[in-house]
Amino acid sequence: MNTIFLKIAALIYFCIAALHVYIIFAGAPAYRFFGAGEQFARESEQGSFIPAIVTSFIFLVFVLWGLYALSAARVIKPLLLTRVALIVIATILLLRGGLPFMAAALMPLDTFMTVTSLIVLGIGIIHALGTYQVWHHLEPAKLHIRNVHQRQLENNPENGRLLNQLASSNDILWAHERWMPMIFDRPLQVGAHGGHASIRYDIEKYTPSQHIRFRFTAPKGFDGWHELTLQNNIMRHEINMTARGKAIAMWFLIRPIHDALVEDCLDKAEAFAATRAVKPRTWSLWVRFLRTIKKITPQESEITNTKAEQPSARG
Numbered sequence: 001m002n003t004i005f006l007k008i009a010a011l012i013y014f015c016i017a018a019l020h021v022y023i024i025f026a027g028a029p030a031y032r033f034f035g036a037g038e039q040f041a042r043e044s045e046q047g048s049f050i051p052a053i054v055t056s057f058i059f060l061v062f063v064l065w066g067l068y069a070l071s072a073a074r075v076i077k078p079l080l081l082t083r084v085a086l087i088v089i090a091t092i093l094l095l096r097g098g099l100p101f102m103a104a105a106l107m108p109l110d111t112f113m114t115v116t117s118l119i120v121l122g123i124g125i126i127h128a129l130g131t132y133q134v135w136h137h138l139e140p141a142k143l144h145i146r147n148v149h150q151r152q153l154e155n156n157p158e159n160g161r162l163l164n165q166l167a168s169s170n171d172i173l174w175a176h177e178r179w180m181p182m183i184f185d186r187p188l189q190v191g192a193h194g195g196h197a198s199i200r201y202d203i204e205k206y207t208p209s210q211h212i213r214f215r216f217t218a219p220k221g222f223d224g225w226h227e228l229t230l231q232n233n234i235m236r237h238e239i240n241m242t243a244r245g246k247a248i249a250m251w252f253l254i255r256p257i258h259d260a261l262v263e264d265c266l267d268k269a270e271a272f273a274a275t276r277a278v279k280p281r282t283w284s285l286w287v288r289f290l291r292t293i294k295k296i297t298p299q300e301s302e303i304t305n306t307k308a309e310q311p312s313a314r315g
Contacts, residue, residue, distance in 0.1 A: 001137050003073035005130030010073065012123055013066035020059040024052050035112050065089050069127070072134050081141045081248065086131045090124060097121025142244045145224075145251060149259070150236035151266040153273035160209025162269050163230055167194065172272050173228075175264035178280070188212065201226070221247025235269045237262050253290075260287045 023030040028041040031051060044051045071079040072086055079085070097120035100113055109117070153159055162173045167182045174182050184194030184203070192203045200218035204225060205211065213227040224241020239258075243251045260283050271278040283291070 001074070002133050003075075003130065005126050005133060006069045006073040007075070007130075009123065009127045009130050010066045010069035010075075012126070013062045013069060017059045017062040017066065020055050020062070024055050024059075035116065069130065072131070072138060078139070078141075080143070083135075083138050083141065083245075086127075086135075090128045090131055093120055093124030093127055097124050141248055142242050143248045143251070144242050145239060147239040147255070147258070148236065149238075149262045149266060150234055151270055153233045153235055153269055154275075155233050156273040156275070159230060159233060159235075159269075159273050162235065162272060163210070163212055163228060164188070164208050166212065166228070173265055173269055175261065175268055178264055179261050193217070216241060219247060219250060221245050221250070233273070235266060237265070256284060256287050257290055260284070 019034075023034060023036075028044040031041040031044055032038070036051070036055075040051045040054075065085075067076065068079055068082060068085040068089065070076045071082050097117050100109055100117045165171055166173055166188060167184050168187065171182075176182075180197045182194065182196045184192040186192045188203065188206055190203055190206055193200070195201050195218070198219060199216070199222075201214035201216050203212060204215040205213040205227075209230065211227065211229050213225050215225050216222040221244040222241055223244065224239070226237065226239040226241070229236045229238070260281075263281060267278045267281060
């Protein structure tokens with residue numbers, strides 16, 4: 001695998017990062033020479049920390065770019081989301097290098113802008129060529145995920161019903177009052193297929209009153225299982241999976257929703273075991289924002305849940 005272009009790009013990024021360190025210590029004359037603007041130069045002369053902070057941030061960005069280039073070139077260990085990072089870096093460089101020339105008809109370019117744009121465009125082309133060389137050799141990023149929630153329940157001989165009646169018309173565990181329901185194409189048994197919202201899974205193992213394991217089938221990139229276990233009056237939910245590629249970003253986006261949903265279900269389990277009401281928990285601002293975007297409302301959940309009972313009833 002030829003990685004010469006990415007190695008050259010990495011060297012350039014590290015040199016640019018070192019240049020920014022020099023600019024911080026050189027101060028106002030360097031800010032003026034390299035086109036940072038007169039305001040930055042004056043703030044530097046006045047002892048402001050803002051120019052140094054901004055320049056330090058740019059230094060870190062170029063160091064990160066260099067590390068991603070070396071990662072793709074297999075000089076160092078793979079970094080998270082390498083494919084995505086390579087595309088983002090190439091896009092930034094090519095836009096920064098090319099847009100000024102596209103806008104030149106409306107606003108003539110001075111010498112400094114022309115030279116710097118040509119340099120950036122050249123770096124972008126080198127980076128893009130390097131990305132093209134290694135693209136098919138890069139494995140999609142992957143992340144192992146283990147997420148556990150559990151709750152100690154009161155000793156109640158009827159607790160097994162929490163698992164046995166899941167996704168049925170008599171479901172007492174799933175928080176369908178607040179969330180989209182869990183639906184299966186048949187009563188609980190190994191091989192049943194279903195899920196909730198866009199998360200799909202098959203029942204892989206089922207021990208009545210004790211354990212249910214679900215194997216993910218969607219979304220793409222979720223490889224693993226989640227399960228519900230009831231043992232010694234401890235209700236436990238665990239996800240154990242590997243997320244690959246775009247699914248990594250999806251997991252970080254939906255994890256707060258998942259956590260809120262599971263805790264709502266455990267609240268219902270606690271209330272059932274103790275035969276008393278449990279006040280619904282307050283969701284975080286982020287969860288409420290995500291629910292607003294997805295337009296999940298209790299009314300919609302209840303309507304969908306009513307429809308969900310039909311497959312189970314037919315058996």
